[in-house]
Amino acid sequence: MDSRLLSGMVDTLLLEVISDGATYGYEIAQTMLARSRGYFEITEGSLYPALHRLERQKYLESFWQEADGRERKYYRLTPAGRRALAAKKKEWQQFVTGAQGILGGADGVA
Amino acid sequence: MDSRLLSGMVDTLLLEVISDGATYGYEIAQTMLARSRGYFEITEGSLYPALHRLERQKYLESFWQEADGRERKYYRLTPAGRRALAAKKKEWQQFVTGAQGILGGADGVA
DNA sequence: AGACATGCCTTGTCTTGTTATGTATTGATG
DNA sequence: CATCAATACATAACAAGACAAGGCATGTCT
Numbered sequence: 001m002d003s004r005l006l007s008g009m010v011d012t013l014l015l016e017v018i019s020d021g022a023t024y025g026y027e028i029a030q031t032m033l034a035r036s037r038g039y040f041e042i043t044e045g046s047l048y049p050a051l052h053r054l055e056r057q058k059y060l061e062s063f064w065q066e067a068d069g070r071e072r073k074y075y076r077l078t079p080a081g082r083r084a085l086a087a088k089k090k091e092w093q094q095f096v097t098g099a100q101g102i103l104g105g106a107d108g109v110a
Numbered sequence: 111m112d113s114r115l116l117s118g119m120v121d122t123l124l125l126e127v128i129s130d131g132a133t134y135g136y137e138i139a140q141t142m143l144a145r146s147r148g149y150f151e152i153t154e155g156s157l158y159p160a161l162h163r164l165e166r167q168k169y170l171e172s173f174w175q176e177a178d179g180r181e182r183k184y185y186r187l188t189p190a191g192r193r194a195l196a197a198k199k200k201e202w203q204q205f206v207t208g209a210q211g212i213l214g215g216a217d218g219v220a
Numbered sequence: 221a222g223a224c225a226t227g228c229c230t231t232g233t234c235t236t237g238t239t240a241t242g243t244a245t246t247g248a249t250g
Numbered sequence: 251c252a253t254c255a256a257t258a259c260a261t262a263a264c265a266a267g268a269c270a271a272g273g274c275a276t277g278t279c280t
Contacts, residue, residue, distance in 0.1 A: 042268095046268050182259090
């Protein structure tokens with residue numbers, strides 16, 4: 001798929017996946033892949049910087065924890081992250097509506 | 111709106127608007143605004159480079175023409191542009207489906 | 221030992237949207 | 251006539267962010 005489309009959606013998708021409960025990078029990538037039926041293959045070069053960005057913005061909190069004999073960096077949403085997710089989802093819906101208004105060939109009123 | 115969402119969609123939107131018949135930059139911006147009900151405010155700094163890009167890729171052809179006492183640069187789709195538009199629209203639909211699969215909270219099968 | 225999956229991270233590169241600016245014409249207003 | 255707004259095209263500097271490729275480390279399986 002065209003990775004450009006992902007621009008601006010990565011944060012929303014990440015927050016959504018993490019909103020189901022604390023999880024970590026590797027698992028997030030797998031979840032996104034599964035939930036989009038193999039469509040969203042987020043690469044590490046996008047994933048980790050995005051996670052750090054969201055943590056800097058205080059939308060995520062992280063903590064290291066051992067599981068299965070491995071150290072993993074878990075992330076969970078902050079209250080601000082939850083609010084940001086809601087806002088981003090709304091924005092996404094508006095964007096889709098706007099795009100369909102143009103792509104649908106109609107005048108956007110439909 | 112978050113301009114990042116627009117990344118990668120500008121080309122598709124432009125091709126779609128132009129597919130209705132030869133038109134020019136200024137009018138394209140107005141059409142996008144109207145058809146998205148005021149949502150897509152594409153600025154000149156995005157619009158003109160995008161048109162040039164699409165012409166370089168042979169998806170568009172341009173020709174100058176006078177109308178209302180003004181010189182305007184009209185664009186129309188090439189056959190390749192028409193094929194590209196169809197492909198991009200399909201990709202967009204898949205992207206939306208994938209995103210809804212994640213945002214919907216379901217497993218994407220719904 | 222070697223291969224592979226798991227797991228985190230960073231650097232360099234490229235694309236692309238935004239802001240700001242420049243140029244020119246037409247029509248309306250003072 | 252001068253000025254301003256709308257029309258119309260274009261480019262340069264800047265910033266954001268996705269990707270490829272690379273590095274590093276551990277656990278498991280053969």
